[in-house]
Amino acid sequence: MSSEFAVIGTRQPRMDGFEKVSGRARFTSDISLPGMLHLKILRSPYPHARIVNIDTSKARALPGVKAVLTYKDMPMARWNPQMPILTDVARFVGDDIAVVAAVDEDTAVEALGLIKVDYQVLPFVLDPEEAMKPGAPKLFPEGNVIGGTPAVVAGGGPKLTGYEIPSATHSVTRGDVNKGFAEADLVYEARYRTPILQHVPNESRVAVAQWESGKLTLWDASQTPFDVQKAVAKVLGIPMSKVHVSTEFLGGGFGDRSSPGRQSVLAAMVARKTGRPARIELDREEAFVACLHRYAGIMDLKYGVKNDGTLTAIQAKVIADGGAYAIFPAAGLGILECMMYIYRCPNMTGEAWTISTNNPPTGPMRCVGHPQGTFAQEVHMDIIAEKLGMDPVEFRLKNHARLEDGDQFKKIPFTSNGLQECIERGAETFGWKQHWQKPGSSPGPIKRGVGVAIHGCTHGRMPPGMPLSGMVRVNPDGTLNVFTGATELGGGQKTTMAMIAAETLGVPLATVSVVSGDTESTTDTGTTSGSRQTITGGTGVKLAATDAKNQLLDIAAADLKADKKDLTIRNGMVYVAGSEKGTPVGQFAANAPGGVIFGRGVMKIPTDIFTNTFAAGFAEVEVDTRTGAVKVLKIVSANDLGRAINPMTAESQIDGGVILGVGFGLAEEQLLDKPTGICVNPNHLDYKVPSFNEAPEIVHVLVESVDKVGPFGAKGLGEPCCSPPAPAIANAIYNAIGVRFSELPITNRAILMGLKAKKG
């Protein structure tokens, strides 16, 4: 590889490292403007209630209060299909009822206490299965089943709603699931559950809005400034050109800010109404209660298999708890996707339900449902392998989908598939054969075990109509400015874009500078979520750099009186074939018409191409049977990322995904008090985010399948590494102590209860 590329594949420290380690990186929460107002939100104390009357007169009269807004002040323009900006019907504890803008936070908080709300308390429902029953309290007039019917994705049924899988409209049943069960030697059926999680990004949701001369500037902690621009322009009824949204640095996203948030719209409205800058920052408890959450999943799986390990039938019914507002309306499909084509199987049927409940709002969290679905399927597969007496790695190697299988559901080819290499190299690196043992066979009270899980899904999804673009400017001194709509949220997006531009044009990386995530100076290239930006933003930048290179070579060919196709650019110098003497790029750039070379990269998103990423995870755990404590000793994370643009930041993303997976497996769960719907652990002490102590040794295996679509063959990585750890750990725990867990998180208490139940 090193001979093929000058920059791609080299280990590059991230280019914004200096700003971040010096404390000079300007995050949204660091922005302060003179005369700025501070916003605080009044939140519902009830999980379900209608506002009968709301009296804000006392709050308005408090000195220092500059504005109080309620649902009555909200424009009619819908910016989100379900979620109002401020609501007249509270649908969860913490729902946004009113906002106060005051000269300081203390005054705003004081004013919240002066707002008098008369609520008509309504019956509520927290359990999605209860919410599906006739007579359950309804969150919306149309009922609690989002879309009105289950989104049936195989086995016929109505079309999909809110989730674009183009082939779904003409997809039919894959095979005959009943025939598959009849052919099976073993049919195994089980239910799996995963809890509600919160993203807990280090930077809270924060926005600062400034209204000046009919123009709005909004600094927003967002993964998607361009979607915020559209939403705010729509709600305020002003042209997009008058809305400038900027996210220079973002303190973590994980999906929580992958769509516009209420707080951004509120800050914009207040700034316009008062003419003063307006700042809103949710405190940590608000973030736990009122931001998005990874939706809980209930997964019923029934798989048929022959004695030789061949899968004959997959039947899956998935219920996603969409909470009060499901930002991703087909949340259930995100879970079900994991079961659709990662294993070869001729017969499959699946149902996905997304249900409204009075739980907190939900959305994507480092995948839309994949960690939930992968947990269920990979524990299920492990149990089946054991019942057949097969090694779990062998069982997966026998059944996983190959390149030639393609996406069995959408009936389109894979653009690349490195899953087999993930499993094989992962197993070898891990030393699977040496470590694999009979369950519960390690001696002593502290037992060791190993487990495996695999994963694959469409990451880097580019729904039709999603923007894809980039811009590159070559300066008269030969240096590059790259402009990308991608947001830098820790994935090393800026560095990746700079590397792609430097490689494409043939200039040194050190001469490249990147502007990102700003609606005024960059172009939209889709939300920075869904493991997307290396593909969308990266392709935009690559096309723009190619365009700039073409222009540059046209000028060089004329100046040098050479044939354009005889010209190459290396390390910032233009060479004519056969000559060792190069001319600096800047010399030609300075002669460009208009004095600048400006490269434009745009592409219409293809409707029949889906990139898939694949991963395999191997876990070694230690379980203390006296305390129930589980220690994850080691995770080998093998990821088919197409091509590692920057192996250094790729490894960092894998570390992050793996450790997030450890938290999902062993600790994280947002708990609601069932009689009241109140969250009982809305803080870092009671909701355990993994720390140094929980971080295992992580070994990275980078599988480069060289994808057909992504720039230089690269695919997404941020999400796929998240899914295997939890099921691999659950399987390793079984291997250690002989107890199966079908629900997450597997806490110390769960381990002790499991051991007790096993003893009988």
Place this chain on the structure above:
Amino acid sequence: MEKERDVSTSGEEQESGKLRVSRRSFLKGMGVSTAAAAMATAVVPQLEAETAPLVKGIREATIVTEINGKTYRLAVKSNWTLLDVLRRELGLTGTKKTCDRSSCGACTVIMDGKAVYACSLLAFEADRRKITTIEALSEGDTLHPIQAAFVREDALQCGFCTPGMIMSTKSLLDSNPRASLAEIKEALSGNICRCAAYPKITKAVLSLAQKA
């Protein structure tokens, strides 16, 4: 080493049992860099007499604190935290707020040589103390060796927890330059990184400890 979460109060303050600012000598003016020497001689405004009845609610007072080598005389309110003062009043926004409840470490600064959570110290508690924040570590374009190691090893992702992480590291290495892996993990375990850059942070800090 452990973080100092509770700042001990002197016997004098415990006696009075209320907000401390009385019987105290302060420096006049701001920006005086020789704080320690000058402090003893200056005259200070008193919050109120020791014998005054306890007043409920938010009160104001003046504190004198050395921050990054400069002495500041600051009018603060009794409900302000050190973090509020650093970020809001002084514009030292390198120190971050995440949990605001001493459970994530984003706001870690060094006070009199020890790593502390600035979110859980009242501004009053920083009176006559010496505070170092992330802003003091680099000079112009030159990074402190800890900062350079973080960049070199890619021991950061979104960068929001990074200043706090670096300050905890500095506090550790200042007192224990050859810290072991276990000591590093223990010293940094009060700093939460949701991007989970932990493995590379450990590696960066270990690289410094092994060179020492």
